[in-house]
Amino acid sequence: AVLADAATLERYAYARHIIRQAGEIALGMFHRRTELVIEEKGLQDMVSIADRMVEDYVRAQIAARFPDDAVVGEERGGGASDARCVWVIDPIDGTACFVNGMLAWCVSIGVLVDGKPAIGAVYDPNADELFHACQGQGAYVAAKAGETRLRVNDVVSLQGGVLGVGFSHRVGTDTFLPFLLDVLEEGGMFIRNGSGALMIAYVAAGRLIGYFEPHINSWDCLAGIVLVNEAGGRCNDFLADNGLEKGNPILVGGPRLYPQLAALALPRCA
Numbered sequence: 001a002v003l004a005d006a007a008t009l010e011r012y013a014y015a016r017h018i019i020r021q022a023g024e025i026a027l028g029m030f031h032r033r034t035e036l037v038i039e040e041k042g043l044q045d046m047v048s049i050a051d052r053m054v055e056d057y058v059r060a061q062i063a064a065r066f067p068d069d070a071v072v073g074e075e076r077g078g079g080a081s082d083a084r085c086v087w088v089i090d091p092i093d094g095t096a097c098f099v100n101g102m103l104a105w106c107v108s109i110g111v112l113v114d115g116k117p118a119i120g121a122v123y124d125p126n127a128d129e130l131f132h133a134c135q136g137q138g139a140y141v142a143a144k145a146g147e148t149r150l151r152v153n154d155v156v157s158l159q160g161g162v163l164g165v166g167f168s169h170r171v172g173t174d175t176f177l178p179f180l181l182d183v184l185e186e187g188g189m190f191i192r193n194g195s196g197a198l199m200i201a202y203v204a205a206g207r208l209i210g211y212f213e214p215h216i217n218s219w220d221c222l223a224g225i226v227l228v229n230e231a232g233g234r235c236n237d238f239l240a241d242n243g244l245e246k247g248n249p250i251l252v253g254g255p256r257l258y259p260q261l262a263a264l265a266l267p268r269c270a
């Protein structure tokens with residue numbers, strides 16, 4: 001395993017600190033969500049001042065502490081850069097849940113170091129669960145009960161648990177619906193809670209046996225990729241073909257189920 005250097009470990013500690021603060025800000029706005037004006041960015045894609053405020057807060061903190069680092073975020077943009085460390089943030093993942101009063105939303109912060117996913121943090125303020133991982137250090141969840149090491153659920157078939165899925169109208173339904181049909185015909189079951197970042201963290205935690213979405217953006221999954229890798233799972237080559245800026249399909253799962261999932265999902269995305 002690649003071991004993290006001092007610069008990476010410093011950012012790992014900071015990511016864990018900053019994401020809790022971001023989560024507290026988001027949670028305060030969640031409790032007052034009826035006062036928010038909801039705008040529609042695209043079909044079934046909402047945004048409010050809460051998303052922008054949380055992203056601006058995280059960006060300001062990162063800029064003050066690590067002025068040479070680059071940031072990519074859902075609401076304020078950014079892209080590939082020469083910086084050694086690139087922070088990839090989704091201030092609120094699961095906005096549809098957030099604005100409608102459901103609990104499945106989180107803050108997601110990932111960091112690329114030398115172009116590779118190196119740090120991942122996903123914080124669910126409602127559950128007070130912080131999923132975090134750094135390359136070569138393992139993956140963990142910190143909750144009220146303490147901190148536990150994460151391990152993917154190494155099932156051998158789709159019948160061994162529940163698969164997470166996601167869908168957005170950024171793509172057509174032609175990949176997704178046949179995939180769901182195959183999963184059901186194999187005796188599998190799927191769930192979509194509205195937050196891709198949280199569901200990928202659940203794969204790392206062994207709660208879900210895998211996650212597939214035909215197109216997802218880097219801020220939705222970069223943290224999750226580190227979590228899953230460090231929890232012993234497998235992941236597709238998400239960053240291929242400029243996935244950082246354009247997004248790609250995402251597929252994660254336990255080591256023994258992954259090949260079967262890949263055979264069902266990935267040829268359809270090509």
Ligand code: IPD
Pocket residue numbers: 045046074090092093094095096166167168193194195196197213215216217220
């Ligand atoms: C969305 C959620 C959803 C996933 C979409 C994302 P947002 O992010 O993660 O679960 O299916 O692809 O865009 O808009 O709630 O931050």
Ligand code: CA
Pocket residue numbers: 045046074095
């Ligand atoms: Ca969005």
Ligand code: CA
Pocket residue numbers: 074090092093094219220
């Ligand atoms: Ca998102």
Ligand code: CA
Pocket residue numbers: 051074090091092093094095
């Ligand atoms: Ca978002």
